[in-house]
Amino acid sequence: MRSRPWTVAMAAASVFALTACGADVQDAAAEPTGESVTVTNCGAPLTVDGVPQRVVTNDTAITEMMFALGLTEHLAGYTSYPGKERDIATSPWRADFEAAPQLGDAFTREVVQAANPDFVFAGWNYGFKESTGLTPDWVRSIGAVPYQLTEACRQPDTDRRGVMEPLDALYADLANLGDIFGVRDRADDLVAGYREQVAAATASAPAGQEPARVFLFDSATPEPFTSGRTAAPSQIIREAGGSNIFDDLNDSWTTTSWEAAAQRDPQAIVIVDYGAGPDESVDAKIRLLRQQPLMAGTTAVREGNIIALPYAALVEGPRNPDAIVTVAEFLRSKGY
Structure with missing residues (x-):
């Protein structure tokens, strides 16, 4: 991995x-x-x-x-x-x-x-x-x-x-x-x-509206591990009609800070679901986000705009197009 x-x-x-x-x-x-x-x-x-x-x-x-x-x-x-x-x-x-x-x-x-x-x-x-x-x-x-x-x-x-x-x-x-x-x-x-699947998902984004700010949350060790612009989630989010809050990082999977994530006030969060151990469960990651003092005040955490996808859908692989569709449908359901 x-x-x-x-x-x-x-x-x-x-x-x-x-x-x-x-x-x-x-x-x-x-x-x-x-x-x-x-x-x-x-x-x-x-x-x-x-x-x-x-x-x-x-x-x-x-x-x-x-x-x-x-x-x-x-x-x-x-x-x-x-x-x-x-x-x-x-x-x-x-x-x-x-x-x-x-x-x-x-x-x-x-x-x-x-x-x-x-x-x-x-x-x-x-x-x-x-x-x-x-x-x-x-x-x-x-x-x-x-x-x-x-x-x-x-x-x-x-x-x-x-x-x-x-x-x-x-x-x-x-x-x-x-x-x-x-x-x-x-x-x-x-x-x-x-390509057809991705194009259809991209076209579903509402016109004349700023893309939703999305944070990819992988894990915390203790700082957040996330996706820069060259990892699959960044384009998955973009094609779904959102904007990766760390798209300015010229790297793939990388560590950032809670301060930086909170300052960018994500409107939605995508969690990587590993299914490995209690600390890696989706519920545990959501609890961490809610208890993290800086993240607790972000739009995504306050409004519960959080979705989880399996690991294999969020790294380069043949599930990426389906992941784009899933994230697009989630964003549309939240008004983005």
Whole structure:
């Protein structure tokens, strides 16, 4: 998932068991089939020799991109985060999650290598991190192709993320995956449908009215973690007829302050629903907002203009267009 301080248990024992009792795991990957394809990923050419047969993904929304393209059978497995059950229970691809191999909640070198992948799909702070040593360069070192989530591409000479509009990032990844896996027609159909869905939601905004000021509330550690303009929620909010109060931050998911959030007086709040533990529940986050002295006086909290969406709907993924429709309907119901 994107950068946020989770404490994840590393299932080392199960990894060692896999490597100890399955010596042939390292030889299990099927040889790639098809011709080489070169796409642009994070501003650089990426060549894939043949159609990948053993794909490892990290995070629910990234995995759902594979499902949306009909590529479930290409998965060697996926990892996610504690609480992913909420995403899976609300997923249009629930059956695919049940069918695909689950590799646990820890995206580590040991877990990835034990799956013997030929293609690894993750993103910076959506699995790739220098601190864990699981980087695109390391993926190459084990003979697999690393594909980086475009929403999380790093800006040149900085750790800030996001190099294009979030929906453009989704469309770029779908097109690239379509080329790599030989399902470009399917990718194009998805993108065309998403564009129509987004356009209809955007057109529903009332004319001649200022967009509603919207705060994306992810968590508090203890300062609020939110979305800058290059993360998916910022464009989700904008296309729904609102305005992300932190759209001026040139970054994706980032930490700000309660003072800054309260000064911008959000008229509506979108909460990220993880479903992981009592402190991460939607009710707990609403209580925190109401008890936070600065936020308690904002329009959104006073009037109860708060909506929650699953995590997988608010990071780059195929649920983004539906999220735009949901947020648009919510804003219209509040007179915005």
